Structures are given as structure tokens and as C-alpha cells.
Amino acid sequence: MAAxxxxxxxxxxLDQLNHQEWESLCDGCGLCCLQKLEDEEDNSVYYTxxxxxxxxxxxxxxxxxxxxxxxxxxxxxLTPGQAxxxxxxxxxxxxxxxxxxxxxxxxxxxxxxxxxxxxxERISQSGRMLAEGSVPEDDWEDxxxxxxx
Numbered sequence: 168m169a170a171x172x173x174x175x176x177x178x179x180x181l182d183q184l185n186h187q188e189w190e191s192l193c194d195g196c197g198l199c200c201l202q203k204l205e206d207e208e209d210n211s212v213y214y215t216x217x218x219x220x221x222x223x224x225x226x227x228x229x230x231x232x233x234x235x236x237x238x239x240x241x242x243x244x245l246t247p248g249q250a251x252x253x254x255x256x257x258x259x260x261x262x263x264x265x266x267x268x269x270x271x272x273x274x275x276x277x278x279x280x281x282x283x284x285x286x287x288e289r290i291s292q293s294g295r296m297l298a299e300g301s302v303p304e305d306d307w308e309d310x311x312x313x314x315x316x
Contacts, residue, residue, distance in 0.1 A: 176188075176192065176265045176270075182247045182248075191277060192261035192271075194271075195228065196227060196290050197222055197228070198214060198290075202214075202217040202219070202307060217302055218299060220298070220299040253266050255316070261277075274287075292312070
């Protein structure tokens, strides 16, 4: 009988992942694409339910992922070298979990094989987000959903 092989996210460091493995850690929740507010007093980051203009409000996928930096210059491209900075990501994020040496949750598509599980489990904000531009920036505080960290 063959020995069971640990999944790549358990046996490799972030720096050892190939491009496909790295991209597959994304659970498709879209939370990193929500507008955030930072508290100037304690540097806490708060997520709003206001989505980036490129984020599809139902699928939680970027509508132009390969060219997103062109249209959203301040879009943050996550890389393995930034793992120490991942604390602003939601605690459910695959990138953050793996960087912290934790396992992926049961609903993650790499574990369960179902990319829609993130929506059924209500991890994503699918169908509950607001389009960027539909809310004046001065009113974003009225749409906070959680604090990162």
C-alpha cells in the first residue's frame, strides 16, 4: 500500500510553491478585494462591504485579474515574500493560514473539491457587497463588517 502524501500546502513553504499552487491557495472569497479603512490611532484595519470596482459582486472574482493593476493601481499583489504582512488578510484566508503554519479549512476548495463551498458557508460576501461608487467615501464607516487581525 502506498503511503499517503501530505498536500502541497502542508509539505512546502510558501517560497517553494509554484505559480499554480500559489494561486490555488486563494479560496475565492473576495474579502481582500473589499475596501478597507485604517484606524489612525491604533492602525487597526476594518473591512467594509464595499467592493473594488473590478470585483464581481456575486462570484467574488476579479473581472480582469491579469490586468487589475492597470485599472486599480493600488491593488495589492500578494507574494510569498510578504507573508509577515498577511495579518491584514481575513483569518480564513488560505494565504494567511498557510503562512501561519495552519491547515486549510474543510470548506476550502483544495480540501473539499468544491469552489462554491466558500459561498455556501457564507465566508465570502457574495450577494452582500456594495459596488464601489454606490456609497460616498465619507459613508464607508457605515458599512464596516469586521476588523482584521
